[in-house]
Amino acid sequence: MHPLPPELFVPIADETMAREVFRRTVSEVQVEISSFCNRRCPYCPVSLVDRHSANHRIDDGTFERILADLAAIGYDRRVGLSLYNEPLGDPRLEERIVRARRDLPRALIYFYSNGDYLTAEMLTRLAAAGLDEITVSIHPAPGKPYADTAITRRAEQLARRLGSRYEAEIHVPDAFQAGRIPFPGIRVHVTALDYRKHGQDRGGLLPDLTPARPRRAPCSRPFTNFVVDNAGLVLPCCQIFSDHPEHAPYIVGRLEDFPSIFQAYCSAPLAAWRRDLFLPEPRRAPCATCTDGDREVPAEEAALRARFMAMLGLPGG
Ligand code: SF4
Numbered sequence: 113m114h115p116l117p118p119e120l121f122v123p124i125a126d127e128t129m130a131r132e133v134f135r136r137t138v139s140e141v142q143v144e145i146s147s148f149c150n151r152r153c154p155y156c157p158v159s160l161v162d163r164h165s166a167n168h169r170i171d172d173g174t175f176e177r178i179l180a181d182l183a184a185i186g187y188d189r190r191v192g193l194s195l196y197n198e199p200l201g202d203p204r205l206e207e208r209i210v211r212a213r214r215d216l217p218r219a220l221i222y223f224y225s226n227g228d229y230l231t232a233e234m235l236t237r238l239a240a241a242g243l244d245e246i247t248v249s250i251h252p253a254p255g256k257p258y259a260d261t262a263i264t265r266r267a268e269q270l271a272r273r274l275g276s277r278y279e280a281e282i283h284v285p286d287a288f289q290a291g292r293i294p295f296p297g298i299r300v301h302v303t304a305l306d307y308r309k310h311g312q313d314r315g316g317l318l319p320d321l322t323p324a325r326p327r328r329a330p331c332s333r334p335f336t337n338f339v340v341d342n343a344g345l346v347l348p349c350c351q352i353f354s355d356h357p358e359h360a361p362y363i364v365g366r367l368e369d370f371p372s373i374f375q376a377y378c379s380a381p382l383a384a385w386r387r388d389l390f391l392p393e394p395r396r397a398p399c400a401t402c403t404d405g406d407r408e409v410p411a412e413e414a415a416l417r418a419r420f421m422a423m424l425g426l427p428g429g
């Protein structure tokens with residue numbers, strides 16, 4: 113457990129202080145630049161809504177504002193352009209990367225993709241635009257189960273399409289594979305997980321994936337991540353899917369209603385999420401069934417967390 117600014121647990125209206133708390137704590141900013149995905153994987157909440165017939169892009173002003181605020185603190189950590197979208201299906205992707213790279217020369221710009229549209233020419237252009245990393249998540253063909261040989265074959269096919277080779281790194285039979293595809297100027301990771309068995313229930317939206325054992329573990333996501341979706345909505349973490357009405361109560365607010373991304377991050381709702389998620393204890397929805405970062409917390413760490421909360425005079429300490 114790293115030392116945390118106590119200000120993370122209370123709302124902060126002071127811009128300078130909010131900026132400093134964000135700068136010290138956030139290591140990953142996720143901006144969903146578009147809504148479209150060409151797939152409907154049954155273990156993904158995209159399968160529950162229509163994200164196929166139209167592409168809603170994040171408002172230009174919202175995107176520029178996120179970049180301007182991050183530029184103001186010299187942000188040099190991770191910036192992702194994906195959430196529940198397929199970024200390669202957005203014709204403005206390259207332009208977004210150019211803008212992000214211009215404002216954030218030291219940030220690591222990345223996104224996740226299903227790889228269906230990826231070509232060598234496209235990857236060369238994206239690398240030249242300033243993209244640092246792409247992780248291709250290999251999904252089984254529609255209606256097909258996860259199968260090791262089919263996954264490896266798909267990774268090798270993708271590598272050939274990119275004029276390169278697939279270098280396998282991790283293989284857990286019938287569950288997980290990971291590797292890389294060497295390509296000039298950009299890191300290309302490949303992963304595959306049998307999401308039907310090991311996926312997440314996305315805050316209860318996918319009950320087939322709800323685990324038998326409820327969660328007690330704390331969660332670091334609303335501390336380290338700052339997430340904005342294609343509608344400009346600030347979310348507490350990447351597990352929340354604002355397209356689904358069941359998740360409407362978990363939306364933090366519209367980014368445009370906050371004076372800055374820093375004050376959105378230090379707002380009362382996000383401070384409450386952090387207070388709620390700091391101690392190992394039974395969680396309520398949507399965290400009660402979430403397996404993202406779920407783990408056993410050693411007794412010494414639990415005691416340390418309780419002492420920290422008590423020191424701050426916060427409930428549960
Ligand atoms: S898992 Fe990825 S590829 Fe599949 S529907 Fe969801 S966003 Fe699209």
Ligand code: SF4
Pocket residue numbers: 315331332333334348349350351352389398399402403404
């Ligand atoms: S426990 Fe899961 S749903 Fe809750 S904040 Fe963490 S990642 Fe999000």
